[in-house]
Amino acid sequence: MAKVTMPQLGESVAEGTIGRWLKQPGDSVAKYEPLLEVITDKVNAEVPSPFEGVLREILAPEGAVVANNAEIAIIDTADEAGSTPAAEVASMPAAADAREEAENGAPATPSVGTPAPAAAAPQTMVISTPPAATGDLDESGDPSARMTPAVRRLLREHGLEASQLVGTGGGGRITREDVLTRVEAIRTGAASPVATTSAAANGHAAASPAPASATPARTSGSARAATSAPSTQAGPGAGIAFPPGTDEVLVPMSQMRKGIAAQMTRALQAPHAYLQMEVDVTRLVALREREKRAYQANEGIGLSYVPFVVKASAEALKRNPTFNAHWTEQGLLAKRRINIGVAVAVDEGLIVPVVRDADQLSIHGLNLAITDLANRARANKLRLDDFGGGTFTVDNTGYLGTTLVMPIINVPEVGIVTMEAITKRPVVVSTPDGDVIAIRPVMNMVLGIDHRANDGASGAAMLRDIKAWLEGVGPETAIY
Amino acid sequence: MAVRTFIEAVREAMAQEMRRDASVIVLGEDVGKKGGVFLATDGLWAEFGDDRVIDTPLTESMIVGTSIGAALNGLRPIAEIQFADFIFPAFNQLVSEAARMRYRTMGASSVPMVVRAPYGGGVHGAMYHSQSIEAFFTHVPGLKTVVPSTPYDAKGLLVASIRDEDPVLFLEHKKLYRSVRGDVPGREYTVPIGRAVVRRPGSRLTVVAYGLMVHYALEAAERVADEGIDCEVIDLRTLRPLDRETLLGSVRKTGKCLVAYEDNRFGGYGAEIAAIVAEEAFDYLDGPVSRIAGPDSPAMPYNHILEDWFMLNPAKIADAIRKLAAY
Numbered sequence: 001m002a003k004v005t006m007p008q009l010g011e012s013v014a015e016g017t018i019g020r021w022l023k024q025p026g027d028s029v030a031k032y033e034p035l036l037e038v039i040t041d042k043v044n045a046e047v048p049s050p051f052e053g054v055l056r057e058i059l060a061p062e063g064a065v066v067a068n069n070a071e072i073a074i075i076d077t078a079d080e081a082g083s084t085p086a087a088e089v090a091s092m093p094a095a096a097d098a099r100e101e102a103e104n105g106a107p108a109t110p111s112v113g114t115p116a117p118a119a120a121a122p123q124t125m126v127i128s129t130p131p132a133a134t135g136d137l138d139e140s141g142d143p144s145a146r147m148t149p150a151v152r153r154l155l156r157e158h159g160l161e162a163s164q165l166v167g168t169g170g171g172g173r174i175t176r177e178d179v180l181t182r183v184e185a186i187r188t189g190a191a192s193p194v195a196t197t198s199a200a201a202n203g204h205a206a207a208s209p210a211p212a213s214a215t216p217a218r219t220s221g222s223a224r225a226a227t228s229a230p231s232t233q234a235g236p237g238a239g240i241a242f243p244p245g246t247d248e249v250l251v252p253m254s255q256m257r258k259g260i261a262a263q264m265t266r267a268l269q270a271p272h273a274y275l276q277m278e279v280d281v282t283r284l285v286a287l288r289e290r291e292k293r294a295y296q297a298n299e300g301i302g303l304s305y306v307p308f309v310v311k312a313s314a315e316a317l318k319r320n321p322t323f324n325a326h327w328t329e330q331g332l333l334a335k336r337r338i339n340i341g342v343a344v345a346v347d348e349g350l351i352v353p354v355v356r357d358a359d360q361l362s363i364h365g366l367n368l369a370i371t372d373l374a375n376r377a378r379a380n381k382l383r384l385d386d387f388g389g390g391t392f393t394v395d396n397t398g399y400l401g402t403t404l405v406m407p408i409i410n411v412p413e414v415g416i417v418t419m420e421a422i423t424k425r426p427v428v429v430s431t432p433d434g435d436v437i438a439i440r441p442v443m444n445m446v447l448g449i450d451h452r453a454n455d456g457a458s459g460a461a462m463l464r465d466i467k468a469w470l471e472g473v474g475p476e477t478a479i480y
Numbered sequence: 481m482a483v484r485t486f487i488e489a490v491r492e493a494m495a496q497e498m499r500r501d502a503s504v505i506v507l508g509e510d511v512g513k514k515g516g517v518f519l520a521t522d523g524l525w526a527e528f529g530d531d532r533v534i535d536t537p538l539t540e541s542m543i544v545g546t547s548i549g550a551a552l553n554g555l556r557p558i559a560e561i562q563f564a565d566f567i568f569p570a571f572n573q574l575v576s577e578a579a580r581m582r583y584r585t586m587g588a589s590s591v592p593m594v595v596r597a598p599y600g601g602g603v604h605g606a607m608y609h610s611q612s613i614e615a616f617f618t619h620v621p622g623l624k625t626v627v628p629s630t631p632y633d634a635k636g637l638l639v640a641s642i643r644d645e646d647p648v649l650f651l652e653h654k655k656l657y658r659s660v661r662g663d664v665p666g667r668e669y670t671v672p673i674g675r676a677v678v679r680r681p682g683s684r685l686t687v688v689a690y691g692l693m694v695h696y697a698l699e700a701a702e703r704v705a706d707e708g709i710d711c712e713v714i715d716l717r718t719l720r721p722l723d724r725e726t727l728l729g730s731v732r733k734t735g736k737c738l739v740a741y742e743d744n745r746f747g748g749y750g751a752e753i754a755a756i757v758a759e760e761a762f763d764y765l766d767g768p769v770s771r772i773a774g775p776d777s778p779a780m781p782y783n784h785i786l787e788d789w790f791m792l793n794p795a796k797i798a799d800a801i802r803k804l805a806a807y
Contacts, residue, residue, distance in 0.1 A: 148735075148765055148766045148767060148807075149764070149765045149766075150735045150765050150766035151766060153763040169807060170806050170807050173807070175766055175807075176735040176766035177766075
């Protein structure tokens, strides 16, 4: 007899909701066979059975919110299977009821003709490879357990991590081809399926250059810039139907909405302070205008401003390490790796996947990574490994036309920078012949800081470094 | 260049070498007047006479033992074992004497002898006319083992074997004798011992084969090519000394290795290939080194249905390729 415990589904995930039991008491289950679905605010994950045997009892009914490591089921392991007492099966009906309840939609919305988005397709991502989602011991989400020698070597040689790849081999195993395809994509951008999917998003961002705004420094994947359209299409208010005789309707909360609400409430505890600067992006715009056609032709994806801002941020974070950190009750927890989150608007809300080691990627590498994240985010294909571990966030609402956003820090991070719309403005420019008024593209940037961790002066230094990098862009700035 | 069958190429190699070098002799059961049960030596007795084409008693130990003695005394004997299945009475002569002679005499003497042996199944030969014997002999240091798959290689490798200063076991798959044709130059040429060849370049997976299995592997590779599995097929040609460079180079390129051999699986020659690949190309492997081989049955059955069950064929190899490719 072995107990199944709730796996930890992500770095920052403390609990999960039992979505659906895929096995019922009395059912045989093979090791690694999907046992149940767990819902978190970020993903829906299938949890594979850690044991082979017969499911004896379900301890956590569907819909229950369960803390990590709590016991959720009992399995008669293979060598003792067959002894399942009949009485235990009696617990089935209860579980079934719970399931029914859960399936009908959590907080009741019975009468409401709720538009599809809420009820139907999970707002969250589906993990397709059970082993990765396991949460079982330290194997959780660690695909290395299934890596072949060739894959291990190639990842090492190319400085990649297994978590950056989607395995297409047997059982979701990452194959040599998966790595080589990714490497080739990073090199040329052209061939990778990932890059292809991303094309749409990037293309969009590229199509509306002016608003796109921020040039994230290396990694932070401000997917939002790449993202664009979806958020305008499916806002939360879209398609609410009021049944006759009702003046108000409670819109059911999706798991993502619950997650966003909880995260924002947590963020409220961080005393925010804001700094704003104008960035003259004349040279950046010129560079992108010059390169974008060839880049699109060569890589099959558009070149947005976001990777530039992520790059600028990563460079600035190196010079201002107190912003590459988390705030903890014990104080500032500085982070060596620079992992930049990129806010991505999706149909159901907002998620912030992370570009890891953003400081080690080229503009092109960042663009690929961001495009990939954004596309997968909108396709519900993000993996748990895409979240968590962020050390700074880039937020891009500029393409929507904003010029001054007060961003909320993605706590426990201590900083977030926005990309605002790039607008042409008359500015006074000093020349050898005296001051003249010129028309220059300018982007506002707002840096939100956790004032517990940093003060205004250091915030200004951080933002000034971002600005300096972006204004320092020139024809010689390397895309690759 | 003439189109020749496999057995015509074998015959041509012997005839040319016998014309070129008077020390080359042929001996074996019915190799003279009859020209051998497969007619590999057909015409040699008529051309070279009793002194150089010798019919022997039905005694393999004597055939090989006599050949060793002749070789030590300046001749270059080509001994024919009528069917490889019958080579075991000569096991001692090959393993304990021929293979060790150079070592035992500190290089003073060698045994420039070729032992030709028709091997292999799928020819309705039943238990005693179907065996693959390479695993027993490739284990032995000092003995070279050659298994050509094409008429061109059969001639070139047999010439090279005859000219080699050390004993060579020359295995000819019976099914290839008359079913395979190919261009064979009329001139003298050799194909070097110890060199494999890439018969079909590919990127996804390496299939290692020799003898008849090369043809089956090529056919299997064509079948799976339509499914997007691009296989490289290596024809080892010489089992020992092994061409590690070609083998490992290919596996390092493709990342996956399937060894196809007709012999029963356990302890077969392919196991050595698998071990070498696992040891020396480990960091490049993207899947388990795999074998597709005959079943561990005591012998090839006579019943045709069971014989088909025993024998590898392109479909079985293609399935193994698919399985490994999908790993």
